[in-house]
Amino acid sequence: DAKTTQPPSMDCAEGRAANLPCNHSTISGNEYVYWYRQIHSQGPQYIIHGLKNNETNEMASLIITEDRKSSTLILPHATLRDTAVYYCIVRARANAGGTSYGKLTFGQGTILTVHP
Amino acid sequence: DVKVTQSSRYLVKRTGEKVFLECVQDMDHENMFWYRQDPGLGLRLIYFSYDVKMKEKGDIPEGYSVSREKKERFSLILESASTNQTSMYLCASSQQGRDQPQHFGDGTRLSIL
Numbered sequence: 001d002a003k004t005t006q007p008p009s010m011d012c013a014e015g016r017a018a019n020l021p022c023n024h025s026t027i028s029g030n031e032y033v034y035w036y037r038q039i040h041s042q043g044p045q046y047i048i049h050g051l052k053n054n055e056t057n058e059m060a061s062l063i064i065t066e067d068r069k070s071s072t073l074i075l076p077h078a079t080l081r082d083t084a085v086y087y088c089i090v091r092a093r094a095n096a097g098g099t100s101y102g103k104l105t106f107g108q109g110t111i112l113t114v115h116p
Numbered sequence: 117d118v119k120v121t122q123s124s125r126y127l128v129k130r131t132g133e134k135v136f137l138e139c140v141q142d143m144d145h146e147n148m149f150w151y152r153q154d155p156g157l158g159l160r161l162i163y164f165s166y167d168v169k170m171k172e173k174g175d176i177p178e179g180y181s182v183s184r185e186k187k188e189r190f191s192l193i194l195e196s197a198s199t200n201q202t203s204m205y206l207c208a209s210s211q212q213g214r215d216q217p218q219h220f221g222d223g224t225r226l227s228i229l
Contacts, residue, residue: 032215034217041223041225042222042223043120043206043208043220043221043222043223044159044206044220045220046217046218046219046220049215049217051215103149103161103164103174103175104151104159104161104208104218105158105159106158106159107158108158
């Protein structure tokens, strides 16, 4: 799976949009971009994923550049409860059999702090 | 909403004990996973299962076994607990399908004394 690079920390004011960047310059054609977040002492929470088109759901938007080498997670109106570590993961489509099947590998992530 | 429930949030056991961690999902997912998460080491896959009674080793299966007798339940067993198995254990599940995301439980923080 391709390696990702994220800034170690970011701040955002409550009510403003939080834009979290992720670089994945070695991504290959069959690899998806996934975003998860983890609030202290809880399990990771799935946010959104995409292949090449921009995606939006009730939690966030995912913007993937045309060359697919980077992406941005957008939380449109950040709240204090969005303070968490955000992980960008690039993962190939799962194969049948083998230990790589479905495995997620989290990097260091971005610590997002939303302040009043 | 997907619900993955782990039986305990916190657990304290003694060295040499046999420890059972239970995980139940309510979304009829085919795939289930056990990970452990340690500071500085990130998330590491212990075992996964893609069907009832089927299991595959992950990256760190030593000292662990699993059981999947029913589709909704995936158990992790520490055969003889050791202090280096003190960790946060996370269960996840996903639908069959090449891009389906995994959904996690809240984790069990296990301490082996």
